[in-house]
Amino acid sequence: HPESSPLTMSSIKIECVLRENCRCGESPVWEEASNSLLFVDIPAEKVCRWDSLSKRVQQVTVDAPVSSVALRQGGGYVATVGTKFCALNWEDQSAVTLATVDKDKKNNRFNDGKVDPAGRYFAGTMAEETAPAVLERHQGSLYSLFPDHHVEKYFDQVDISNGLDWSLDHKIFYYIDSLSYSVDAFDYDLQTGKITNRRSIYKLEKEEQIPDGMCIDAEGKLWVACYNGGRVIRLDPETGKRLQTVKLPVVKTTSCCFGGKDYSEMYVTCARDGMDPEVLLQQPEAGGIFKITGLGVKGIPPYPYAG
Ligand SMILES: O=C(O)[C@H](O)[C@@H](O)[C@H](O)[C@H](O)CO
Numbered sequence: 001h002p003e004s005s006p007l008t009m010s011s012i013k014i015e016c017v018l019r020e021n022c023r024c025g026e027s028p029v030w031e032e033a034s035n036s037l038l039f040v041d042i043p044a045e046k047v048c049r050w051d052s053l054s055k056r057v058q059q060v061t062v063d064a065p066v067s068s069v070a071l072r073q074g075g076g077y078v079a080t081v082g083t084k085f086c087a088l089n090w091e092d093q094s095a096v097t098l099a100t101v102d103k104d105k106k107n108n109r110f111n112d113g114k115v116d117p118a119g120r121y122f123a124g125t126m127a128e129e130t131a132p133a134v135l136e137r138h139q140g141s142l143y144s145l146f147p148d149h150h151v152e153k154y155f156d157q158v159d160i161s162n163g164l165d166w167s168l169d170h171k172i173f174y175y176i177d178s179l180s181y182s183v184d185a186f187d188y189d190l191q192t193g194k195i196t197n198r199r200s201i202y203k204l205e206k207e208e209q210i211p212d213g214m215c216i217d218a219e220g221k222l223w224v225a226c227y228n229g230g231r232v233i234r235l236d237p238e239t240g241k242r243l244q245t246v247k248l249p250v251v252k253t254t255s256c257c258f259g260g261k262d263y264s265e266m267y268v269t270c271a272r273d274g275m276d277p278e279v280l281l282q283q284p285e286a287g288g289i290f291k292i293t294g295l296g297v298k299g300i301p302p303y304p305y306a307g
């Protein structure tokens, strides 16, 4: 059974590379040009950049919860800040609004986001939480920001819009609405950015808890960070089977991406908010950045926003 194969398990190493005490670390993105990992701390309203060579962190503070960050073609970044898609200039620390969504929903904010293979920035919204996973339901929607800065809406009735990625042939869009406890797939039209034919490809087991961020690997398998589950799981989207479980020493694992040399390392973000003080004492690295090596599979580079 691949999940218990000593060949895969014995070489895996998990290390906290940055003790950042993020309240809710999210949206890890590898930037090859700077050998850095970008990520956000949503409630702290911070975008961070960790240089893997110097081990130093820089940060930009914005004026609302920042839920995702992505690379931008031609340099700089884009981010989802409150209910806005923004362009982020690292040098002068400025965020310029490109588009605003959910104008009639004052309690909403964006959550996870990622750029598609054609350079569109996909991100979904949710109602602001009163505690982790406690919120008014069905308030969110999924959107994308096209390179010309117009926004398209795909669907509403979302609880917590979360992990997203595209198949290696760009024909399938994978998506997680956390409170459905499901990883879903849609047929994807790369030319138009349209999604159709929603179906579930995996239902989380009880101990896996809440599906959160997600990324695809170079073999087309999905990695899902399990919030409250303290793990990332590898799924085969074709068979709907779980192939592997990698447990981490923190319970609120939020998202994952590949990075490092040839995208052979996995980076995992996690949260501290919502943890009891006793548990925090047992998990002092909660809110840090974790690096997993020895997985034996690589990732693919992130797509930059084309606008
Ligand atoms: O990280 C996110 O995606 C949300 O912003 C978080 O608040 C948690 O995921 C949520 O609480 C558990 O589902």
Ligand SMILES: [Zn+2]
Pocket: 026, 111, 112, 162, 163, 212, 213, 254, 255
């Ligand atoms: Zn998330």
